[in-house]
Amino acid sequence: MKGIATVNFKGGVGKTTVTWLLAKYAAEKGKKVLVVDTDAQMSLTLAVQLQESGAMYGEFENWYENQHRRRNKTILNALEKYDRMEGGHFDFPIDASFIYPMGENLHFIPSVVDLYWLELEVFDREKVKHFIRALLGKIEHTRGFNYDYVFFDCPPNFTALSYSVLSCSSLILIPVNPDVFASRGIGLMIDGLRYRIQPWPNPNIAVFMNKAKLYRGNLTRETERYWTESKVVCDEKRRDGVLIETWDSFIPERVDIKRAIPGRYFPREFEEYFAGLWQNIERVLSQ
Numbered sequence: 062m063k064g065i066a067t068v069n070f071k072g073g074v075g076k077t078t079v080t081w082l083l084a085k086y087a088a089e090k091g092k093k094v095l096v097v098d099t100d101a102q103m104s105l106t107l108a109v110q111l112q113e114s115g116a117m118y119g120e121f122e123n124w125y126e127n128q129h130r131r132r133n134k135t136i137l138n139a140l141e142k143y144d145r146m147e148g149g150h151f152d153f154p155i156d157a158s159f160i161y162p163m164g165e166n167l168h169f170i171p172s173v174v175d176l177y178w179l180e181l182e183v184f185d186r187e188k189v190k191h192f193i194r195a196l197l198g199k200i201e202h203t204r205g206f207n208y209d210y211v212f213f214d215c216p217p218n219f220t221a222l223s224y225s226v227l228s229c230s231s232l233i234l235i236p237v238n239p240d241v242f243a244s245r246g247i248g249l250m251i252d253g254l255r256y257r258i259q260p261w262p263n264p265n266i267a268v269f270m271n272k273a274k275l276y277r278g279n280l281t282r283e284t285e286r287y288w289t290e291s292k293v294v295c296d297e298k299r300r301d302g303v304l305i306e307t308w309d310s311f312i313p314e315r316v317d318i319k320r321a322i323p324g325r326y327f328p329r330e331f332e333e334y335f336a337g338l339w340q341n342i343e344r345v346l347s348q
Contacts, residue, residue, distance in 0.1 A: 062095075062201055062208050063346045064193075066230040068215040068223070070250050074238050075271045077104045078319060079312060080214045083342070085327050086335045087210060088166035095160070095168050095200070095208045099136065099226055100216040101176035108322040109169065124161055125171060134158040135173040140222065143192045151195050155203040168206070176222065193225040219257055227254065232345055233264050236271035236312075237291055239284035243270075244291045251298055251305070265345050266305040268295055269338060272314040280311070306345070310337030 067080040081096065088094045098105040110121050129135060134156075142153045161169045193213075200206050213226045227233060235250065237243040247268060255261050270288050274281045280288065292307045299305050312318065312334050321328045 062197060063210050063232070064197065064213065064226070064230040065210060065232045065234060065342065065346075066213040066215050066223075066226050067234045067236065068227065068250075069235055069237070069246070070217050070219070070253070071238075071242050071246050072217040074236050075312070075319075076234075076236050077108065077214050078322060079234075079236050079271055079338075080212050081105060081108070081322050082318070082327065082335055083338060084210070084212045085167060085321075086332070086339055088164060089327060090339075091166065092210060093166050093208045095170065095206075095211040096163075097136070097170040097211060097213050097226075098172035099176070099213055099220075099222050100172055101174060101220075102216065103172045103174060105214045105322070106171040109163070109171070121161065128158040129161070129171065130173070132158045135175070136170055136222075137173050137175050139196060140189070140192055143195060144189060151199060153196075153199065155200050155206055160200075160206060168208070176216075176220070189221045190225055190228050192222075194229040197229075219253065224258060227264070228258055228262060230264055232342065233266045234342075235266060235268045237268060237287075238272045239270065239274055239281075239287045241287070243287045244294045247291055247294045248298070251303060255303075263302070263304055266303065267308055267341065267345065268305065269308040270311040273311040275313050306341075308338065308341045310334065310341055312338070 065083075067076045069076050077100075084094045084096045096105070106125075110125070139153045139159070143151055146152065159170065161171065163169050197211065200208070213230065215223045215226060235247065237247065251266070268291060270280075270284065270291075273288075274284045288311075295305050295307045313331065315328075315331065317328050318331060
């Protein structure tokens with residue numbers, strides 16, 4: 062099972078939508094995929110729960126309130142159990158109250174608003190670093206919950222949980238937008254991660270353009286300029302020893318892409334863009 066984390070410390074770059082649609086694309090190609098929402102803002106969890114009309118999907122809402130939360134089977138409950146475990150026994154059974162089936166090949170672990178208070182809790186940071194690895198190990202050894210890939214939608218800030226996710230991910234995806242923060246943000250984010258994640262695991266990192274502005278099917282001059290600046294920063298980090306790539310595969314800015322999660326469909330007219338990203342993901346993870 063390969064871990065793929067999508068992160069950007071600037072909000073609004075579209076990482077949640079990209080994470081979900083990449084996972085959905087892989088699932089429709091026959092891969093067994095798990096998606097984990099680790100963001101206390103619950104953007105992905107709410108998007109999955111809401112219909113385009115604004116009404117709730119009754120089946121998911123009932124499962125979330127009456128099984129997931131009431132039975133203390135949230136990701137925060139799992140983290141608390143891991144933090145308190147003694148004798149090396151992680152007592153948190155994996156079952157249908159913890160993981161929700163969105164489809165035959167696509168399963169989901171939602172977030173919970175209580176993650177907002179995560180940093181106020183007293184956790185052993187060195188111990189928590191291994192939480193996600195231990196959780197994935199339990200999932201992998203539970204019948205009926207076997208996956209090829211697990212996607213993590215990370216928060217736009219650095220938490221104990223994101224520390225654990227990024228410490229064990231095989232690939233970190235950084236989507237950027239065509240704006241001035243693109244190139245500046247990449248350098249700051251990578252330097253921040255290297256400083257806070259110790260020892261630095263030097264994972265594979267890939268940067269690509271999301272919400273790209275197009276003119277007649279090609280990047281606009283402004284978008285191209287921001288993308289060129291981003292690649293220059295990535296080249297500098299690569300010379301500094303960071304395993305970072307820039308992918309010319311991009312996702313255009315389109316309303317229909319944003320609507321795809323609550324609409325519970327894959328936007329077929331944009332499949333070629335997600336196919337390009339997925340080919341790069343498989344290439345890197347197969348190395």
